[in-house]
Amino acid sequence: MEPDDLRVALAALSTAPEQEWLREALARVAREPDDIGGLFATAARRCGRAALPSAPGWTVDEAARALLLAALPADQVATAADTLYRYGDAAEKRAVLKALPLLPIGAGAVPLLHDAIRTNDTRLVAAALGTYARHLDQPMWRQAVLKCVFMGVPLNVVHDLDTRADGELATMLAGLVEERRAAGRDVAADALALLDRLAAAEGKKA
Amino acid sequence: MRIFDPHIHMTSRTTDDYEAMAAAGVRAIVEPAFWLGQPRTNPGSFADYFDSLIGWEPYRASQFGIRHHATIALNPKEANDPRCRPVLDLLPRYLAKDGVVAVGEIGYDSMTPEEDEAFAAQLALAVEYELPALVHTPHRDKARGTERTLAVVAESGIEPGRVVVDHLNEVTVGLVRDSGCWMGFSIYPDTKMSPPRMVEILKEHGLERMLVNSAADWGRSDPLLTLRTGEAMLAAGFSPDDVDRVLWRNPVEFYGQSGRLDLSDIGEVEATFEGSSIKRGGS
Numbered sequence: 001m002e003p004d005d006l007r008v009a010l011a012a013l014s015t016a017p018e019q020e021w022l023r024e025a026l027a028r029v030a031r032e033p034d035d036i037g038g039l040f041a042t043a044a045r046r047c048g049r050a051a052l053p054s055a056p057g058w059t060v061d062e063a064a065r066a067l068l069l070a071a072l073p074a075d076q077v078a079t080a081a082d083t084l085y086r087y088g089d090a091a092e093k094r095a096v097l098k099a100l101p102l103l104p105i106g107a108g109a110v111p112l113l114h115d116a117i118r119t120n121d122t123r124l125v126a127a128a129l130g131t132y133a134r135h136l137d138q139p140m141w142r143q144a145v146l147k148c149v150f151m152g153v154p155l156n157v158v159h160d161l162d163t164r165a166d167g168e169l170a171t172m173l174a175g176l177v178e179e180r181r182a183a184g185r186d187v188a189a190d191a192l193a194l195l196d197r198l199a200a201a202e203g204k205k206a
Numbered sequence: 207m208r209i210f211d212p213h214i215h216m217t218s219r220t221t222d223d224y225e226a227m228a229a230a231g232v233r234a235i236v237e238p239a240f241w242l243g244q245p246r247t248n249p250g251s252f253a254d255y256f257d258s259l260i261g262w263e264p265y266r267a268s269q270f271g272i273r274h275h276a277t278i279a280l281n282p283k284e285a286n287d288p289r290c291r292p293v294l295d296l297l298p299r300y301l302a303k304d305g306v307v308a309v310g311e312i313g314y315d316s317m318t319p320e321e322d323e324a325f326a327a328q329l330a331l332a333v334e335y336e337l338p339a340l341v342h343t344p345h346r347d348k349a350r351g352t353e354r355t356l357a358v359v360a361e362s363g364i365e366p367g368r369v370v371v372d373h374l375n376e377v378t379v380g381l382v383r384d385s386g387c388w389m390g391f392s393i394y395p396d397t398k399m400s401p402p403r404m405v406e407i408l409k410e411h412g413l414e415r416m417l418v419n420s421a422a423d424w425g426r427s428d429p430l431l432t433l434r435t436g437e438a439m440l441a442a443g444f445s446p447d448d449v450d451r452v453l454w455r456n457p458v459e460f461y462g463q464s465g466r467l468d469l470s471d472i473g474e475v476e477a478t479f480e481g482s483s484i485k486r487g488g489s
């Protein structure tokens with residue numbers, strides 16, 4: 001996903017006044033970066049919240065907010081992302097997390113992922129495990145995946161799941177499965193399937 | 207019965223309450239920022255509280271199918287503490303948020319000069335951010351407190367139809383009705399107002415601009431007293447449509463004036479005011 005893809009997806013779905021608002025907001029943010037706070041907060045009311053069929057996993061408000069961040073002068077993006085996340089409501093926080101891989105910020109925003117993974121809001125935990133999660137170190141990434149299984153977040157939100165999943169994650173998952181079964185509780189099918197794939201890969205190696 | 211509780215402090219309540227409220231027909235709520243019982247000593251403490259009102263608490267509510275909105279303000283009691291005054295500078299950031307549908311609770315606690323100043327400043331913010339205002343009336347010296355409250359509201363230039371004056375009783379309701387402001391009633395287990403007394407007030411003063419809430423918080427209170435009031439109305443001969451007006455359409459009309467009320471996906475609900483979304487993604 002690139003900013004241009006989001007622009008195209010939005011154009012296909014928005015009404016003329018919504019597009020006009022966003023065009024002006026983007027121009028203003030490029031000119032007056034300090035104005036982004038108010039525009040970011042009102043973006044959902046002005047642009048809508050529908051799912052974007054041509055950008056799977058994105059909604060209109062998230063895409064509009066990502067474009068606002070991308071419209072900032074490059075040297076101000078990292079600080080702005082941090083501030084908008086810190087003072088955002090849950091939807092704004094999620095939009096910042098989803099925008100991170102599109103922004104010229106390197107690995108600087110990893111603390112935001114850590115914050116999101118500490119929450120108990122499944123929407124934030126899920127948003128922290130997109131492509132930007134490649135900057136998470138392996139122990140934190142495993143903990144986050146395990147937390148998804150624990151909270152019932154579907155594992156298809158996890159970017160690069162099969163490439164990154166390792167023996168240590170398999171051990172942790174197996175422990176959770178054992179606890180749940182001892183308590184007479186179910187484990188999500190996608191977690192069991194992952195465990196099977198990891199076991200099969202281990203078998204092949206041996 | 208579908209119920210919109212226009213004033214309830216869910217931060218202080220358990221998931222058992224959410225469950226019972228959902229079962230009773232509560233589909234939407236407004237949680238005003240207020241005193242937490244324990245005085246706060248710095249603005250950061252408020253910022254975290256406001257963040258939870260637009261972050262964690264709506265998430266908790268959503269797990270029970272209840273739509274959560276908030277009102278944000280520095281409450282009158284803590285406006286008296288100089289350490290908390292800088293909270294006024296934090297407000298603009300929060301008043302821009304989607305889930306914030308009014309400035310509140312503002313008003314008087316002990317009617318000090320500090321309260322005067324915070325009250326007027328926050329009414330001005332309501333005008334600036336095009337939000338309604340939720341005004342609390344003092345528990346002590348209520349009649350004179352209500353008169354003074356209405357004078358400050360009139361002076362601020364905010365439209366009376368965009369103000370609810372809350373915690374009213376038999377003595378103060380007439381004053382507020384004549385002012386054109388909305389009338390809020392907090393139904394409590396043993397003080398302030400009870401369901402039978404509320405029904406008498408509705409018989410005498412009509413249903414227009416009337417809001418009934420549980421104001422349930424960390425004190426002795428009951429989040430189902432909105433339902434009990436609806437039942438008492440029916441028993442007294444009000445129609446189901448009358449009950450729906452008081453417990454649903456009136457709060458939708460009042461807070462809908464914010465243009466931010468989001469009642470999409472919660473059953474056959476029609477937004478009645480411009481800007482408030484009807485269906486999520488209706489664009």
Ligand SMILES: [Zn+2]
Nearest residue numbers: 238240311421
């Ligand atoms: Zn209250």
